Amino acid sequence: MTESPVFEWACTILEHGAGWSRLQARGTVRLVVRDAGLDPRTLRASQLHVIALRLLPKELRSRGVEEVDALCAALSECPGTVEAEAKARAPVDPEEVFKRLGRPG
Amino acid sequence: MIPIALTATLVYALLTGAVAIRLLTLASRTRELPELLLGVAYLLGGVLGFATIIVGTACQDDAPLLSRVLGGVGLFFFSTGHLAVALMCWRVFAPGSRRLAALFWLLAAILALDFARNIGVEGIPFPPSRSPWYYPGMLARTATTVWWVIAALSYHARLRRRLALGLADAPAANRVLLWGLAGVATLAGSVLISAGTIAGPFDLPHHDSPARDVLVMIAVTLVALGAVASWLAFLPPKRYLAWVESRASVAPAETAGR
Numbered sequence: 001m002t003e004s005p006v007f008e009w010a011c012t013i014l015e016h017g018a019g020w021s022r023l024q025a026r027g028t029v030r031l032v033v034r035d036a037g038l039d040p041r042t043l044r045a046s047q048l049h050v051i052a053l054r055l056l057p058k059e060l061r062s063r064g065v066e067e068v069d070a071l072c073a074a075l076s077e078c079p080g081t082v083e084a085e086a087k088a089r090a091p092v093d094p095e096e097v098f099k100r101l102g103r104p105g
Numbered sequence: 106m107i108p109i110a111l112t113a114t115l116v117y118a119l120l121t122g123a124v125a126i127r128l129l130t131l132a133s134r135t136r137e138l139p140e141l142l143l144g145v146a147y148l149l150g151g152v153l154g155f156a157t158i159i160v161g162t163a164c165q166d167d168a169p170l171l172s173r174v175l176g177g178v179g180l181f182f183f184s185t186g187h188l189a190v191a192l193m194c195w196r197v198f199a200p201g202s203r204r205l206a207a208l209f210w211l212l213a214a215i216l217a218l219d220f221a222r223n224i225g226v227e228g229i230p231f232p233p234s235r236s237p238w239y240y241p242g243m244l245a246r247t248a249t250t251v252w253w254v255i256a257a258l259s260y261h262a263r264l265r266r267r268l269a270l271g272l273a274d275a276p277a278a279n280r281v282l283l284w285g286l287a288g289v290a291t292l293a294g295s296v297l298i299s300a301g302t303i304a305g306p307f308d309l310p311h312h313d314s315p316a317r318d319v320l321v322m323i324a325v326t327l328v329a330l331g332a333v334a335s336w337l338a339f340l341p342p343k344r345y346l347a348w349v350e351s352r353a354s355v356a357p358a359e360t361a362g363r
Contacts (some may be wrong), residue, residue, distance in 0.1 A: 039143030050270050094197050097139045098277040
């Protein structure tokens with residue numbers, strides 16, 4: 001299974017914004033996404049928003065990236081078209097299944 | 106000791122039956138696979154399979170033929186219930202995994218062979234542990250329960266990290282944890298029964314094995330505790346849900362304040 005379009009978009013933005021190699025950008029985003037308990041295959045824009053503002057700044061500063069705040073602000077605003085593609089392609093997250101299993105009625 | 110085992114069996118049957126009906130009712134409305142599989146697992150592997158096997162074991166000395174018939178029916182229900190759990194773990198937690206697909210089909214083949222061979226050829230649902238045919242079915246059923254525990258608890262560990270960031274639903278995360286704990290209790294009970302069988306007590310007649318009643322009581326109590334966890338997971342009282350949500354609303358605030 002391939003990674004979510006939101007994950008791919010975030011990697012591209014980081015690759016260009018930080019001047020990193022594709023491998024380095026993907027590795028960093030993958031690490032942060034996993035640290036947040038998320039899956040690169042099902043990553044959604046709302047999740048990237050939280051990660052970009054709360055986890056990525058520390059990671060990027062520790063790697064000597066400049067203008068971290070501007071880069072993270074850009075990463076937190078995933079375009080609607082990318083999110084729509086992620087929504088259409090993403091497999092159902094188990095959390096959604098377990099939400100439904102306890103729904104009253 | 107017997108009243109404790111009977112009470113635990115009654116608690117187990119009532120709670121598991123209620124959970125099974127709840128999930129199958131939900132499945133009839135949503136037409137979704139996970140609730141259908143869990144409902145089947147609780148109904149066949151839980152209520153019908155487990156109860157039939159318990160009753161069959163209890164009448165082993167007084168009515169051996171009835172005991173064998175009940176054992177055969179129970180084995181079918183029990184193995185089907187275990188496979189439903191394994192299918193749920195594969196399709197919900199890792200639908201794209203070829204390795205887990207292979208594991209599921211391997212377990213299904215072993216349990217089908219176990220049933221066909223033991224019931225069809227020998228008429229014995231559970232061969233004694235000195236027979237090599239005791240082990241394939243026992244190990245395959247244990248493997249499905251181990252899979253259940255690993256899938257639920259490892260996913261819950263991820264949900265805890267999401268909760269700290271406000272990226273997960275607290276009741277859903279608690280439901281995954283309770284379902285995993287139900288798996289732990291079920292695994293502990295089944296390992297105890299298997300160990301008792303291999304060590305001797307369950308292979309001996311009732312009157313020759315005083316340890317058998319103790320093992321049955323402990324195993325039934327464990328699975329009853331698992332049933333309580335399942336009930337809290339899938340039929341939670343409103344007060345329990347409110348407590349889970351109130352704890353979650355405190356936790357992210359604490360995390361953010363660090």
